[in-house]
Amino acid sequence: MDELCTGLCRLMVDSGADAGLAQFMSLLVGVLLVSGVPLLTVILLIWIERKVAARIQDRIGPNRVGPIGLMQTFADLLKLLGKEDITPTSADRWLYNAAPLVSFASVVLIWAVVPFTPFHYGVDLEIGALFFVAVASFGTLAIMVAGWASNNKYALLGAFRVVSLLVSYEVPLVFALLVPVLLAGSMSLLDIVNAQTGMWFVVLSPLAFVIFYVSSQAETGRAPFDLIEAESELVAGFNIEYSGMKFGMFFAAEFLHVFTNGILMALLFFGGWLGPLYYESPLIAFGWLGLKGGLIYLTTLWLRNTVPRLRIDQIMAFNWKFLVPLSIANLILISAALKALQEIGWAPRDFVGAGIGDLIPTTIIMLLINGAMAIYLLGFLRKRGQEARRESLTARAALAQAAAE
Amino acid sequence: MELNAITIGFVVFSIFTLGGGFGVVTTRNLFQGTIWLMVSLFGVAGYFVLLSAPFLAAVQILVYIGAIAILITFAVMLTRSVTRIKSRYVRLVPSFIGSLALFLVLLLGITVPIFGGQLPEAAPETVATTRDLGAALVDENGYVVPFMLASVLLTAAMIGSIFIARDENA
Structure with missing residues (x-):
């Protein structure tokens, strides 16, 4: 009981509360905090997203409600809550109403394993990284259910192609996720961060980070993979029949998912809370994590507002013919190189506690491997691009000739 | 309980x-x-x-x-x-008897050691970690042969499905 009962719980026991009750209460507070913080964060995130999008598109963005438009999201929230709660007559009532909940829960559940500082986390699961992937699959399920239960053919078509996209991009995502797990020798997010004291994993394996970045962009359904919300093609997609707060929950889930991915990438590849003076105070550690996660989050917004949407066949071809083989090759090369380096004693057996000096040979060799792969890939892409250009030119020439005749 | x-x-x-x-x-x-x-x-x-x-x-x-x-x-x-x-499954009685028999066989097989089974052992005190699981999968005294066989089976199934789904003209 003693090691389970610290902090708030200890305080309650000392002031005369029942030990069991105190433990339950402190756990409850913890659960409420872990699930409540993301809920509040998302309100701020929507404002940030709208402001950034507006600046990129040379607009001002929300600026009327509150100082610099900060209260705009609250106004929107009230508006969404006040809307009529419609369930289409021919919809499958239970599944239709459950889908937004499952969608949002799938994102909030990820926060259960996210460590904010070395000492503040919901739960340190031995299988943290796997938990994240497993929970994310509920999001896919929610979209499928939403599309079907709405009983609308646009919703169903939208759900179909989104689910095929999500299921496909889960493959490179998991393969890229395996690289930090492999380097740290653990699936616990806490261990993964601790293994990066010597060197961030993004330096050891930049390609894995790029693969993870691209596929998580696809997983959240952001441009150039924004088939989830193709307004111009399928009216809106899987959520067309949803109104009011149910629609709002799908959106909140999406916004939160993007930020969650930013934090996850910071934890997996950028050393999480590691930074100057992080051990001085949990607040500094948390600040480092927030800073890194926030910067990655901003780049995803930047990307979203810069690139156009790809066609579904292009997205699928890119995934299955490029990203998946690349992620498999990357994983095999990294694991082989790591094992070889450990055998000849150039790399430490255990990355936890390894200083920067121990990791210099590993870093150099890993960077060389990644660089060689990147050069090969760029050449490959260049060739493919040239071929595609030549084909389109000959097709255009043939068309022009036919028109002339 | x-x-x-x-x-x-x-x-x-x-x-x-x-x-x-x-x-x-x-x-x-x-x-x-x-x-x-x-x-x-x-x-x-x-x-x-x-x-x-x-x-x-x-x-x-x-x-x-x-x-x-x-x-x-x-x-x-x-x-x-x-x-x-619309169609209803009509053979309710035979399927009821069949599933009941299966349930009883399973129940007996688990609870009564009639199939040469051992008495139920107490659950081990140590919890097997994911690391133990991984080591057991590639250990030659562990499950390396079933693991490899399963991999071969899955690969064969995948190649088979690609072969069946392949367009004849392509």
């Missing part, structure tokens, strides 16, 4: 598993049937958590709900009359 968190969890996950299974066989709607199947599989994942096997629980969710059940929903949507199945 003493009332603690594990007992409550067991009851809840049993309700999930059995209720989901019941839903699968009683619903007239194929899509809802797959959702019930997922509920049932989720309950099984809960059992794994109770048995201190978090890795298996996560894999259960990831593989069964995230991949297989999603594929089943795809397959269901390609069938005709997803929602209103």
Whole structure:
């Protein structure tokens, strides 16, 4: 009981509360905090997203409600809550109403394993990284259910192609996720961060980070993979029949998912809370994590507002013919190189506690491997691009000739 | 049976598993049937958590709900009359007897050591970690042969499906 009962719980026991009750209460507070913080964060995130999008598109963005438009999201929230709660007559009532909940829960559940500082986390699961992937699959399920239960053919078509996209991009995502797990020798997010004291994993394996970045962009359904919300093609997609707060929950889930991915990438590849003076105070550690996660989050917004949407066949071809083989090759090369380096004693057996000096040979060799792969890939892409250009030119020439005749 | 968190969890996950299974066989709607199947599989994942096997629980969710059940929903949507199945299954008595017999055989096989089984052992004190599981899979005294056989089988199935699905003209 003693090691389970610290902090708030200890305080309650000392002031005369029942030990069991105190433990339950402190756990409850913890659960409420872990699930409540993301809920509040998302309100701020929507404002940030709208402001950034507006600046990129040379607009001002929300600026009327509150100082610099900060209260705009609250106004929107009230508006969404006040809307009529419609369930289409021919919809499958239970599944239709459950889908937004499952969608949002799938994102909030990820926060259960996210460590904010070395000492503040919901739960340190031995299988943290796997938990994240497993929970994310509920999001896919929610979209499928939403599309079907709405009983609308646009919703169903939208759900179909989104689910095929999500299921496909889960493959490179998991393969890229395996690289930090492999380097740290653990699936616990806490261990993964601790293994990066010597060197961030993004330096050891930049390609894995790029693969993870691209596929998580696809997983959240952001441009150039924004088939989830193709307004111009399928009216809106899987959520067309949803109104009011149910629609709002799908959106909140999406916004939160993007930020969650930013934090996850910071934890997996950028050393999480590691930074100057992080051990001085949990607040500094948390600040480092927030800073890194926030910067990655901003780049995803930047990307979203810069690139156009790809066609579904292009997205699928890119995934299955490029990203998946690349992620498999990357994983095999990294694991082989790591094992070889450990055998000849150039790399430490255990990355936890390894200083920067121990990791210099590993870093150099890993960077060389990644660089060689990147050069090969760029050449490959260049060739493919040239071929595609030549084909389109000959097709255009043939068309022009036919028109002339 | 003493009332603690594990007992409550067991009851809840049993309700999930059995209720989901019941839903699968009683619903007239194929899509809802797959959702019930997922509920049932989720309950099984809960059992794994109770048995201190978090890795298996996560894999259960990831593989069964995230991949297989999603594929089943795809397959269901390609069938005709997803929602209103008119035909009824009529051989209720034989199927009742058959399933009851199967249940009894399983129950006896587990509880009574008549098939040369051992007496139920006490659960080991140490909890097997994911690391132990991984080591057992590649250990020559462990499960390396079944593991390799399963990999070969899966690869063969994958190649077979690609071969069948391939366009003849391409």
